[in-house]
Amino acid sequence: MAKKSKFYVVWNGREKGIFSSWEACKRQVDGFESARYKSFESESEAKDAFQKGPSEIFRTTAKKSVSAGNPVTRSGIIKASICVDAACSGNPGAMEYRGINMATGEQIFHQGPFPDATNNIGEFLAIVHGLAYLKKNNLPTMPIYSDSDNAIMWVRAKHCRTKLEKTKRNAPVFEMIERGEQWLKSNHFENPILKWQTKSWGENPADFGRK
Numbered sequence: 001m002a003k004k005s006k007f008y009v010v011w012n013g014r015e016k017g018i019f020s021s022w023e024a025c026k027r028q029v030d031g032f033e034s035a036r037y038k039s040f041e042s043e044s045e046a047k048d049a050f051q052k053g054p055s056e057i058f059r060t061t062a063k064k065s066v067s068a069g070n071p072v073t074r075s076g077i078i079k080a081s082i083c084v085d086a087a088c089s090g091n092p093g094a095m096e097y098r099g100i101n102m103a104t105g106e107q108i109f110h111q112g113p114f115p116d117a118t119n120n121i122g123e124f125l126a127i128v129h130g131l132a133y134l135k136k137n138n139l140p141t142m143p144i145y146s147d148s149d150n151a152i153m154w155v156r157a158k159h160c161r162t163k164l165e166k167t168k169r170n171a172p173v174f175e176m177i178e179r180g181e182q183w184l185k186s187n188h189f190e191n192p193i194l195k196w197q198t199k200s201w202g203e204n205p206a207d208f209g210r211k
Helices: 022-029 043-052 054-067 119-136 149-157 171-186
Strands: 007-012 017-019 036-040 082-090 093-101 107-117 144-146 193-195
Touching: 007 022, 007 043, 017 022, 017 043, 022 036, 036 043, 082 107, 082 119, 093 119, 107 119, 107 171, 119 144, 119 149, 119 171, 149 193
Parallel strands: 082 144, 144 193
Antiparallel strands: 007 017, 007 036, 082 093, 093 107
């Protein structure tokens, strides 16, 4: 069966609009600072999303992701939390990451895309960014959700165990990794880092929707 085509909305990039392939979308956002974009299953959904704008779409996506999973219980999703995720087009490829406020659906930080990186690196950086954000805002007990076992393990070890080779193109990413590792080693935090249970709760609310 042929893979179903998707449509890509670019709200902030070299050129704004709706694109019918990831390759066309990538040309607009790859290496573009503060790029904002998302994929949709149909052209009508993409047109509606383009008109509504990214803030409304990402807030709605986050709320749907929570309601699609298990009911919020003491053993389920903690709404007063941050959810982080990363996306990478290729391995290595253009990587970006972001954090979402689970209670409101607000995007609280977004970085990338960065060239020649990996998804695991993005997940690691996203968790560290989330921890720094919580410390800065004096939220010492708020948890962070991530769906990456590797990134959670790397953060707990305070070391990004990537096997990616450093090049001139991805040197800024390695600088971010070094800063992240130094932050982990020089800062105390008690925020729980929790695994997002995708099978039970649906997609991570911070997911970029490229699957």
